[in-house]
Amino acid sequence: MRRVRGEALLALALLNIFVLIAGFVALDVIGARPLPAAPNPVTDAEGVAAAQPAASTPADPERIADTLDDPMSDSGIEEGLSGFVVDAATGETLFELDPDVPVTPASTTKIVTAVAVLDTVGPDHVLSTEAYLVPGQDRVVLRGEGDVTLTTTADSAAYPQVATLEELAERTARALGEEGLDAVSLGYDDSLFTGPDTAPGWKPTYVLEGSTATVHALMIDSGRFSPEASGHGSRVPDPPLFAAQAFAEQLEEAGITVEGAPTEEQASGEPVASVDSPPMSALVEHMMLASDNNMAEALGRVTAIGLGGEPSFDGAAAATHQVMESLGVEGVRLSDNSGLSTENRITPRALVELLRLAASGDRPDLNAAVTGLPTANSTGTLAVPGRYSPYSAAHEGAGLVRGKTGTLNGVSTLAGTIHDQEGNVFLFSFMANHPDALGHRLDPLAAALSQCGCS
Secondary structure, eight states, X not given: OHHHHHHHHHHHHHHTTTOOSTTBOOOOTTTOOOXXXXXXXXXXXXXXXXXXXXXXXOOOHHHHHHHHHHHHHHTSXXXXXXXXXXXXXXXXXXXXXXXXXXXXXXXXXHHHHHHHHHHHHOTTOOOEEEEEEOTTSSEEEEEOOSOTTOBSSOOTTOSSOOOBHHHHHHHHHHHHHHTTOSEEEEEEEOOSSOSOSSOTTOOTTHHHHTSOOOOOSSOSGGGBSSTTOOSTTOBOSOHHHHHHHHHHHHHHHTTOEEOXXXXXXXXXXXXXXXXXXXXXXXXXXXXXXXXXXXXXXXXXHHHHXXXXXXXXXXXXXXXXXXXXXXXXXXXXXXXXXXXXXTTOEEOHHHHHHHHHHHHBTTOGGGTHHHHTSOBTTTSGGGSSTTSSOTTSTTGGGTTTEEEEEEEETTEEEEEEEEEOTTXXXXXXXXXXXXXXXXXXXXXXXXXXXXHOOOO
């Protein structure tokens, strides 16, 4: 009987994957693998906000603490553990353990990045990739604005549909034809982002092991050799040049002869063709679901540009801090926007405050920071083997826990939402800075809350 009831709860949770509570809307550092084509979301933010779950009985903080006691003791990382849990509807504090102590957050940093960019440019903002015809020359320059989802050719099954070099080349070829041109040389402009292409606190092996590409305004497939590439050796050594070479091939396919090899050059004049990324809300959801480090660094720079700052690691961090200050959120100090840096510091309270703000009906422009959270044993970085799978210690949280993961050497973090047995929804962050911290060590804590019946 218990098994049937559990399966029913799981099915209900999956059907309501984006639902939180009245008035609320509802892949990691090591590997950061691209995801297979994802299906369209169950609903959009407006549909989520309109949903009205059944009434619930408020949770008892003492029972919450009792429920967490055993999994915390069993985690093996209790000494370095901190956490914060609130009721999603009321904001009432249900559990706290050193909630105001800043710790290394790993990829839960992306929650901060998501809220900052959505607050700055809004959910409908797009990033353009443009082709310029140099005045007085038979020369085209490809210019990037930070759309790391740009790819070579279209995948009709992918969600969201992203911009392609194929389409840009076809549009460019038409524009060149109107000028009577069928042969050009090619330049590429990667000048929008400034400063170093790796951050303070990054391991020198991150690029080689495939966790990230170097940070650039012009790249395709987040700097991978192919959309499906992952792991060791999957990132290209020179993302802008690689993108330009792919564009040259697409121009040839479109009937334009490209003379010579692409060379770096700043664009001038007006663009003759362009393609746009998906809207910012979709980019944020992709970043959260796939834990895309290059996307996070690009969106940090979009925030900086939107606030008139320098689109560099330092400028993006300063802009993000500026947004946090304007929102009244304390306890965030960044060196990068992806969470790869070991120099980042965030408190558990700050993450929960940002989640509550993003889930609030008062700020629908921030909803994507919550709707993009992976779902346990179903999507993104919470669908990897061993995390909430049927034979894991956290299996009861499958479908009921949604969270942004974070993993570095000696760092494990998880922050998101939990549906419990009685209809309550919790916002939580658990953070462990401990030599034995691993990606899955915090999963049993969230799973326990999903089963507690703590009213």
